[in-house]
Amino acid sequence: GQSPDPAASDAPTAKTLDQVTYGTNWYAQAEHGGFYQAVATGIYEEHGLDVTIQMGGPQTNGTQLLMSGTLDFFMGYATDVIKGVEEGIPKITVAAMFQKDPQVLIAHPDQGIESLADLKGRPIYVSAAANNTYWPFLKSKYGFTDDQKRPYNFTVGPFLADKNVAQQGYLSSEPLKIEQEGGFEPVVLLLADSGYNPYATTIETRREIVESNPDLVQRFVDASIKGWYSYLENPEPGNALIQEANPEMSSEQIAYGIAKLKEHGILLSGDALEQGIGVMTAERWQDFFEFMVGAGVFKADTDYTQAFTLDFIGKPLG
Amino acid sequence: MPTSQKTAPRPTPTPAPRLMQTSDPTAWQRLRSPEVLAPIVVGICILVAWELFVRITGLPPYLLPGPLLVLKTLGEEWNTLLPSLLITLQITICAFLAAVVSGLFIAVLFSQSKWIERSFFPYAVILQTTPIAAIAPLIIMWMRNNTFGALVVCAWIVAFFPIVSNTTLGLNSVDHNLANLFKLYNASRWQTLWYLRLPSALPYFLGGLKISGGLSLIGAVVAEFVAGTGGAKAGLAYQILMSSYNLQIPRMFAALLLITLSGVGIFVLLTILSNTLLKHWHESAIKLEN
Amino acid sequence: MPTSQKTAPRPTPTPAPRLMQTSDPTAWQRLRSPEVLAPIVVGICILVAWELFVRITGLPPYLLPGPLLVLKTLGEEWNTLLPSLLITLQITICAFLAAVVSGLFIAVLFSQSKWIERSFFPYAVILQTTPIAAIAPLIIMWMRNNTFGALVVCAWIVAFFPIVSNTTLGLNSVDHNLANLFKLYNASRWQTLWYLRLPSALPYFLGGLKISGGLSLIGAVVAEFVAGTGGAKAGLAYQILMSSYNLQIPRMFAALLLITLSGVGIFVLLTILSNTLLKHWHESAIKLEN
């Protein structure tokens, strides 16, 4: 991805689109739909942007790619960006697409599990990344212990094989697979419903871009939000791109994902109901930060306000 | 004076001492020869045992699919898996060639002076022991828009060391008498290298190739895990990951099977190459003849 | 009749022909010897160049930290990194020993009959070319609550093949004259193995060790990436992952440095072992003497 030429970005014409690369955190899926939709329907182009979406993967390190200039915007996450502040990395969140993190824990039915608290003491397949996101939350709120952890490799087979275990998952994907393969409906516990409230699927960029070229950032944020509205309305164009990028993504899976996004108000709930998709509030950031300080994830003296700016959201879309 | 002498009858004249032709088997005969059949029989036995195991224990296919199911899936998914296989093989071959060339070059450099070897060999280990996942972002950064290049670099890192290590060992295992001979005839560095050291190192080098062949393949797969590609230019690693996420375990095993078969294929090719190059002189390739 | 003869004066009697003692350097002298200093000097040069590069280009530490910063971080984080290092080393050593024992065993088995070798060698490749990430879930399931065991198995898979491959090559590279000698004296299979084949294979085997040493280390790291659980018994891979998630890139490099140093250490140890075992007879370990 090339950094935009400042001269050209002031007065975009049909010919001089700004080259922008947006890096996602995973292979293309419904959770990325709005961005693909904005590409597919030409929303980005209307905003003078030529956007390339670069998929992430299990072991890609988006922050380094963002900071090295390989990416211009990156699909971030609330903990990650505050960690960045702690480490002096000048990246910043400019918008948050997901009001709720779709992170879930999944358990077998008829094991008497109805809430997160019931999982205490049971083996749970969790990925390494959980160690500085929701796992400390669970430890501090429900008294989970580290010896419950089993390494999760993003396949539900081991879960299906053992009724006693639970596993992590993404609201829109693992439950469906378990239904399909296991033939039963698992117990799905959305962490966001239990007070775990980081912003997810955010748009991060380098602080330097925000300062030198706020217009570009604004256009990207606006167009992405529009993309999401458009996607929730009619996902066909975006889905086509998703499946092109990730041929293994089934239509059924995408449809399920979209349904779940809507059902649980992942994009549209809380503040977003009034102020629209993408909105963030300082209070919520503070709330989250303080809770995670309590959980031992962040240092208390971190200036977490460096991690975000509210300058680009909550405005009428240009 | 000798008392009795017995002289053998003069033999019927033979025109030349080296006449008899050892018959060369045709390619087809070779294919049916026990050397080829034996591993195939073993392979089939393993597959049968695996199938039986799966059936008897009643393991669900999402844990361990039987080989029949895997083969069936392979047939069904052939159209998506083949292009991915080709891409993985492309990366493998590029990385392997790069490893061969660079490994040989470095080993030759090492062999030129004990000093160079001592000073730098320990650092060649660094390449081997650095987790690719950790340095992949740096590589991707350097290679900017060249994903293929980045993948090749990652796979190369994995495949590089065994060639350097084995070839260096080989270059240092030159027969001392021959080394003296070359010294005596004032052979230049290059001549000693070309006519003496490299041939001496050949068995070791080829041994290194056999190890690196498989490693470049696995390197190509791992590289894709860390450098993340998908879509049209996705290799087998992507197929494995996606099948695994989608719990299409038979499909995952079909992809694994393709990788494994490629690995065996590379190994067999390198073994044939090795036997061809060494068949005239090295103990490892010639049958004991008296 | 010889006309003139010149007889050299009788030499002063020398009591025995093998008298002079070559002085053995002390350990301390050896440490200061150029063989040890050279790689250290090179290492320092690399570090200086790296530091200069980082300073001149002004690369921020979250992209590529300079070695000073890494060392400083290493000092600060020593208390968390050292226990992790020890755990990774534990896994490495267990996997390495398992690879040595099993690799040697399999290679010996292969060397007992061309048939066994031909039938099974291609399948040994399978272990090498199977992506651990793909089969880790199966291993974790089998080993149930034994994470350490699962990690060792994964690392063993990575380290296994080079030993088998090189040792098999070595066992097959027996001098034909010596093979005849053993045949003549009706040496049993075991005797031939013990007194002939294993010593002949030693240089190749040790070469295999050098490759596998690094591979068990990286295998331990990769294994932890895919099968580790973190927590109190977390190894360096966990530290790398966490540093990477926490964007503590200097800390990540400090962990990488530890891995790298361990790798170099393992390599140096194996090189010393190799030179000790071969110093009396193999060309790779003795200096040309005339």
Add this chain to the structure above:
Amino acid sequence: MISTTSNRVLELQQVGKVYRNGTIALQDANLAIAPGEFVSLVGASGCGKSTILRLIAGLGQPSTGNIHWDRPEQAQDLAFVFQDAALMPWATVLDNVRLPLTLNKTKPNQARATAQDVINLVGLAGFESAYPRELSGGMRMRVSIARSLVTTPQVLLMDEPFGALDEMTRSKLNSDLLHLWQQKRWTVVFVTHNIYEAVYLSQRVVVMAPRPGRIHAEIPIDAPYPRDEDFRTSPEYINHCRAVAAQLHTAMQDAESL
């Protein structure tokens, strides 16, 4: 022929050997060897002497004909001095010499003592712990000779054992060998290029012709044992040598005229 079919250790019957590359190394060789006999093979370089020894030793199969052992178990009880020393580079002189004893599971103490005896015999005392690469060419060959003498085999096969030794060491070892032979009643098949040595040592000299290798003549040396240094200057000895030389000569000419 000295040996009859009823009195022989082994007999080569129409033995031929063709190597994989097509070289005809041996053709229609017939040779019977009596128990306790000392037979020498002489012949041009490349005429198949080593090939015959190896076939007798069971190292490789004849391409035609066969080798008949009177008592097959004797085929298993051999010692062989190869043309090149064939020492294990990783083992010391002592370990190389006692290898046959190690292999037949002689007790370590006894093996050590026996090995030391033959090491002294070949004049290598003091070099027990040297490695082969630290020895001169002749010393290496002597290690190989010592190794063959460390057991008491039925049949001793020696392929130019003394070729790399100086005259004095050689004649000392010649007498030592004869001595041992008389004492232990070995059957010895001995390859040499030295006609004098062949005549001095053996009861029968077999002359081979080259291209293709075959047996050209057999010359009995019917002087009594023990043969001492005087025998070496006797006219009888000189005559035998002349006869062998003459046969060698015609063997070569035959080959060239082919």
Add this chain to the structure above:
Amino acid sequence: MISTTSNRVLELQQVGKVYRNGTIALQDANLAIAPGEFVSLVGASGCGKSTILRLIAGLGQPSTGNIHWDRPEQAQDLAFVFQDAALMPWATVLDNVRLPLTLNKTKPNQARATAQDVINLVGLAGFESAYPRELSGGMRMRVSIARSLVTTPQVLLMDEPFGALDEMTRSKLNSDLLHLWQQKRWTVVFVTHNIYEAVYLSQRVVVMAPRPGRIHAEIPIDAPYPRDEDFRTSPEYINHCRAVAAQLHTAMQDAESL
């Protein structure tokens, strides 16, 4: 002494050699060799003959004393027949023989022709494309001899080149070598165990004594060249041989009495 300091190719001055393991292989050796001279070294096995040749060839440094070359560039223009054949196992006979020509960048065609000539000379015509392992011991040694004769060096060092050959091939190669020597005026230093060969070939026989290796005596053989087969039966020849044998004898006895 035949050579004076003003007329010599090289001179060993008080040369001693101690190997790393402490073996004293050579002590205080003094030897001057005149241009075009044919010198033989004889002596017991292990007395340092090969060591002297290797030191002359610059393969290894003397531990004491030094080797003085009159014209240092001559030290670079040598050929050496090693005691063991030292062939490249991966190269055919032809490639082995023409190696020195390949190394000095002779044109391929010419190299091939020259190599073929010496291959014919040593009687290996027809085996050009054979690999060393397919040759008999004597044939391998002949390849090595051929390789040393393929160039025209200033100094030719031969370490028991004919030890593994039958008498006939040996005496043929003896005359061939003498012939070439006279023709090309090489300086030859020749190690042999065969006193007759030493006397037949050389202008001077150097007798060495063992343990520690040193030069015991030098015996000039002042018979004119060309020497033919008649020389081999002349009483002069026999006397020379006796003298060398006697010196060898005292050399050995010296050593034993030490």
